[in-house]
Amino acid sequence: MSGKSYTGLQCTVCRKRYSELLVGVCPSCGGILTATYDLGGVMISLQRGRSMWQFSDLLPPVSLECLVSLDEGWSPYVKANTYGRLIGIRDLWLKLEGQNPTGSFKDRAASVLVSLAKQWGKLGVFTASSGNAAAAISGYSARGGLKCLILVREDSPASKLGQISMYNPYIVRVKNLFSNKRTLTEFLERVGEVLPDWQNGFLWAPFNPLALEGIKTISYEITSTGTPDYVFVPTAGGDLLYAVYKGFRELYDLGIVNSLPKMVAVQGANANPLVHALDNNLEHVVEVEHAETIAGALKVNFGADHALNAVKQSGGFGVGVTDSEILEAQRDVAKMEGVFTETSSAAALAAVKRALAEGKIEPDSTAAVILTGTGFKDYTPSFASVEQIPLIQSTHELGGVVKEIFRL
Numbered sequence: 001m002s003g004k005s006y007t008g009l010q011c012t013v014c015r016k017r018y019s020e021l022l023v024g025v026c027p028s029c030g031g032i033l034t035a036t037y038d039l040g041g042v043m044i045s046l047q048r049g050r051s052m053w054q055f056s057d058l059l060p061p062v063s064l065e066c067l068v069s070l071d072e073g074w075s076p077y078v079k080a081n082t083y084g085r086l087i088g089i090r091d092l093w094l095k096l097e098g099q100n101p102t103g104s105f106k107d108r109a110a111s112v113l114v115s116l117a118k119q120w121g122k123l124g125v126f127t128a129s130s131g132n133a134a135a136a137i138s139g140y141s142a143r144g145g146l147k148c149l150i151l152v153r154e155d156s157p158a159s160k161l162g163q164i165s166m167y168n169p170y171i172v173r174v175k176n177l178f179s180n181k182r183t184l185t186e187f188l189e190r191v192g193e194v195l196p197d198w199q200n201g202f203l204w205a206p207f208n209p210l211a212l213e214g215i216k217t218i219s220y221e222i223t224s225t226g227t228p229d230y231v232f233v234p235t236a237g238g239d240l241l242y243a244v245y246k247g248f249r250e251l252y253d254l255g256i257v258n259s260l261p262k263m264v265a266v267q268g269a270n271a272n273p274l275v276h277a278l279d280n281n282l283e284h285v286v287e288v289e290h291a292e293t294i295a296g297a298l299k300v301n302f303g304a305d306h307a308l309n310a311v312k313q314s315g316g317f318g319v320g321v322t323d324s325e326i327l328e329a330q331r332d333v334a335k336m337e338g339v340f341t342e343t344s345s346a347a348a349l350a351a352v353k354r355a356l357a358e359g360k361i362e363p364d365s366t367a368a369v370i371l372t373g374t375g376f377k378d379y380t381p382s383f384a385s386v387e388q389i390p391l392i393q394s395t396h397e398l399g400g401v402v403k404e405i406f407r408l
């Protein structure tokens, strides 16, 4: 059903081409691979459809009988007038990826990856995550009838594993799982050796270059409303930012749009390997020693060059935001726009405010913000205890309490 125009994978470093559906990095030089298409025969409509699979011409080849989908994609794209006015920008648009089936943008990648795992005859899918990726991989594995194994960090709170455990994957806690890229890779490789008939479902281009093809459909959906001047992207491993830029580039190459947005990478001020590389004009993303941010999904001390190069090519920049800026943005967008988003997404909103204040973007520009996940995933309640909320026992008391609240 899909992949009609798919021509294979190409290395982003040495440019070598591979016709097969590879996983992992370039066998020749270790560079990140990226999917390519023959754009000549592509037929896509930007009219709103049922799911991201309406763009199947520009997705990897998946047969209809192996497709694992929950109608992901076509998340709302709404204008934030009140919040935009508060921070001083004319056109601010929010892509509400939290409304995907398991609550985040990772569903787009999981749908592609689990479908391919099924097509390759795999018995199960494994990954390492205690957040959005784990929820997506376990949910889609359940949907596809595949087994699932999730490695989580040893201190993952039960609240975070609640949604994931509902999909009933096997879960193993691992000490120091995300301490650095090497440790993580070693754990994933070891699982692959023990379970050779399973697919490594780690949603990151160096492991699975094809999965992020699902994510790029975010750009096709945004374009149906116009091309923004800037796209603000919360960034950890960099797949989301790279994929969104790739999506815009493809539409540009197809002649569907005639301009490209500048990509803005957003990270925590103290968890900023990519922003550090951008600020210092480095050629590669280098690991930072510590990664501390309240935004759980952005707590990484490593990155990859595909996102770095995408920001540079687009003429964009990086922004680091503090915990207090993130929490303020999370509360402001909820009370002003009715949008409840997770801390990692709120980081991107805080970054728009900071970029305006620092004169990096113009007040009369159009900015799109990718709000990656629903607020139910990761939030701090704004009151410490329910005792702070007025309590009444009878209708007689109601009038007095309401009058007190509204100072009538």
Ligand SMILES: [Zn+2]
Binding pocket: 011, 012, 013, 014, 015, 016, 026, 027, 028, 029, 030, 031
């Ligand atoms: Zn290569």
